[in-house]
Amino acid sequence: MSCSNLTMWASPRPSLRPDFDSLCSRSLIAPSRLFSASPSPSSHRVPSTAVHCGLRELRGRIDSVKNTQKITEAMKLVAAAKVRRAQEAVVSGRPFSETLVEVLYNINEQLQTEDVDIPLTKVRPVKKIALVVVTGDRGLCGGFNNYIIKKAESRIADIKKLGLDYTVISVGKKGNTYFQRRPYIPVDRFLVGGSLPTSKEAQAIADDVFSLFVSEEVDKVELLYTKFVSLVKSDPVIHTLLPLSPRGEICDINGVCVDAADDELFRLTTKEGKLTVERETVRTPTPAFSPILQFEQDPVQILDALLPLYLNSQILRALQESLASELAARMSAMSNATDNAIELKRSLSIAYNRQRQAKITGELLEIVAGADALT
Amino acid sequence: MTLNLCVLTPNRIIWDSEVKEIILSTNSGQIGVLPNHAPIATAVDIGLLRIRLNDQWLTVALMGGFARIGNNDITILGNDAEMSTDIDPQEAQQALEIAEANLSRAEGKRQAIEANLALRRARTRVEAVNAISS
Numbered sequence: 001m002s003c004s005n006l007t008m009w010a011s012p013r014p015s016l017r018p019d020f021d022s023l024c025s026r027s028l029i030a031p032s033r034l035f036s037a038s039p040s041p042s043s044h045r046v047p048s049t050a051v052h053c054g055l056r057e058l059r060g061r062i063d064s065v066k067n068t069q070k071i072t073e074a075m076k077l078v079a080a081a082k083v084r085r086a087q088e089a090v091v092s093g094r095p096f097s098e099t100l101v102e103v104l105y106n107i108n109e110q111l112q113t114e115d116v117d118i119p120l121t122k123v124r125p126v127k128k129i130a131l132v133v134v135t136g137d138r139g140l141c142g143g144f145n146n147y148i149i150k151k152a153e154s155r156i157a158d159i160k161k162l163g164l165d166y167t168v169i170s171v172g173k174k175g176n177t178y179f180q181r182r183p184y185i186p187v188d189r190f191l192v193g194g195s196l197p198t199s200k201e202a203q204a205i206a207d208d209v210f211s212l213f214v215s216e217e218v219d220k221v222e223l224l225y226t227k228f229v230s231l232v233k234s235d236p237v238i239h240t241l242l243p244l245s246p247r248g249e250i251c252d253i254n255g256v257c258v259d260a261a262d263d264e265l266f267r268l269t270t271k272e273g274k275l276t277v278e279r280e281t282v283r284t285p286t287p288a289f290s291p292i293l294q295f296e297q298d299p300v301q302i303l304d305a306l307l308p309l310y311l312n313s314q315i316l317r318a319l320q321e322s323l324a325s326e327l328a329a330r331m332s333a334m335s336n337a338t339d340n341a342i343e344l345k346r347s348l349s350i351a352y353n354r355q356r357q358a359k360i361t362g363e364l365l366e367i368v369a370g371a372d373a374l375t
Numbered sequence: 376m377t378l379n380l381c382v383l384t385p386n387r388i389i390w391d392s393e394v395k396e397i398i399l400s401t402n403s404g405q406i407g408v409l410p411n412h413a414p415i416a417t418a419v420d421i422g423l424l425r426i427r428l429n430d431q432w433l434t435v436a437l438m439g440g441f442a443r444i445g446n447n448d449i450t451i452l453g454n455d456a457e458m459s460t461d462i463d464p465q466e467a468q469q470a471l472e473i474a475e476a477n478l479s480r481a482e483g484k485r486q487a488i489e490a491n492l493a494l495r496r497a498r499t500r501v502e503a504v505n506a507i508s509s
Contacts (some may be wrong), residue, residue, distance in 0.1 A: 089386060096383040101449055103416070103441060199385045199455045203438070206454075207489055226382035291447075296417035297402055305402070305418030305441050312454050313385040 006011040035152065055359065061347060069341035076334035079327045086324040089196060093320070097313050104306055110299050119214045120244050120307045129164040130188065130218040131155060132205060132241070134225040134318060136173030136326040137192070142333035144226065144234065144326050150238040152224055156185065156354065167218065169208060171319070188212070197319035199312060205319075206312050212244045225318040226325040230283040233333050234325035241314065244307055376410035380426065382435065389435065389456045396427040397449065399419045399442055408422035408444055416443045421495045423503055433460040438496050459503040467504050471497040486492065 110166045133146050133152045152168070152175075159166045167188045170179050189208055191201070212218045221242040227235045295302055379455030385439060398407045419442050424435040440453035448491040474497040478490040 073423075092387050093385055095381075095388060096385050096452060099383060099443075100452055103452070105417075125413075181378070202385060203455055211488040211492075213486045215483070215488060217485055241484055262382060277418060294416045296406075296415050301402065301418060302418050302441065305439065309385075309440055309452055311456060316385045361480075 001240060001329060012309065055352065055355055058348060058355065062348045062352060065341050065345045065348065069338055069345065072334045072337040072341060076338060078332065079331040081325045083324060083331065084319060085196065085232050086327060090317075090320050090324075093313070093316065097317075100306065100309055100313060102312065107299055107303055107306065113206075113339065118304050118307060120210070120242060122310070123243050124219045125214070126164060126219040128167065128218045128220075130167050130209065130212050130221045132169045132209065132221065132223045132315075133175050133179075134156065134223070134322040135170070135172035135178075136322070137173045137195075140333060141326050141330040144329035145172075145178075148224060148226055148236045149175065149178055149236075153240070155222070155224065155238060167212075169205065171205060178241065192209075197316060197323060199316060202312050202316035202319060205315050208306065209242060209315075210311070223315070223318050225322040228321045228324040230330045239314075239318070241311065244310065276288055292307075376447070378408065378410055378447050378449055380449045380451070381457055382424070382437075382453060384453050384456050389453075389458065390426070392429055394426050398423075399427040399451075400424070401442070408449060410447055412444055412447075414445050416441070418442075419453065421492075421499055423499060423506065424451070425506075426457075433504045434503045436462065436499045438499070442499040457500065457503070459506060462500050462504050464501075464504045468498070471501050473497075480490070 039351070132150065132151060136146055154167075156166060168179060168356045169188050169191065170176050171191045173192060176192070177185045179185055180190070191204060191208075208219050213221055220240065223239045223241045224236065225239075227237045229235050377395060378397070380390055380394045381388070391406040395500070396407065396409050398405055399417075400420050401417045402420050403417075403489040405422075406417070419437060419440045420475060421439045422437060424437045426433045426435065429499065436457045436459065437453045438455040442449065442451045471494075474490065478487075478494050481487045481490040
């Protein structure tokens, strides 16, 4: 008899019951606990399907959600701090690229009329393409690694349709594991990126690419990385790395060429209290060399020494941008996770409190009924 | 009279201050640069860059690049550069041995190119470390 009374008291607001059901039945954290038999004797038998969670289990779930929230929040802050460092790395690479561009322009002026024959600029009929795929090292960054890998797969499909051969150079642990599990894709080398890309890592990739191209094993090298557009948006792009044009233009897969003097910088700033990223395109001024400047070797040899520098800086730039996009993706993924955790904790707490109150009410009723029976 | 030296690599600035004299390894031999040198532009080979400040010589292992010598203003763009004080002698020696082993094992034109480059770089680093003691 008390049971039926309990049932009436336990469900005062039928409209809210579906929420409660859905909470318990859709537990993502501990599904096993959800479906275990509830030990509490005052079972609130809700007429519809769902299993209900005991008080203790709910408390356990709330605790675990709270811990998860702390972790995701910390990861978001760490990623934000690292974006700042990545941005500083880009800024400290600017003096190099500015000077390089200046020199490149001036040498090209001198070489206008001559025919330039440098191994790195040789345009051959394309039979084999090398794809350098830049992925991240760790997960928990939303769709970042997936986007780039999907783009790589679609590019590989395109290349196969054109009937050309290809090989892949994979940079980053996520890409490495992906390609390792697919032995039907020929991979030339697996390289691991560090936490902050330095010229050593760029050099390792450049060496590989350089030797592949110069020994005529491949006729074209394309670089696949994620361009950092904004904190919530990043774009996987494909750039043709080799053959270089002597002017130092970097061309996109669709033939859109970016001049070497146009430099794009991204800056992490705050706008209206929120973190945003601003990109600015800066055109480097290219003053003419002093007219009495003598070349110690002939200009072709000098260009031969300059182009590997340019190659290195392009690869390093791609690695830095990729890292920045990965950090931004992680920031937004962790921020979403934190928001979800807060909301989940709130609904769990409401359910917990309601159950707790219902239990107390039930006990009160029992006492009252018992006291009633005695008198 | 001093020279303003700037050594740049793609990810950082290695050196940016005044020096008295430098010795640079280029493709066509070593050149010494004193103040009021004629303006020249030259390609730099994988080798040592020696810097003199007030009778004290510093060594930098430079992995190739380009140098522009202007009006007492020297700009060196390098693929990579390491101050000899930053190089660990043991590690450099090991890297050299690994590079030599790789070269003897190299098959085909492409591996030979790579192995040669790696060997030259490792050798430069070892020389840089040994140079400070001499």
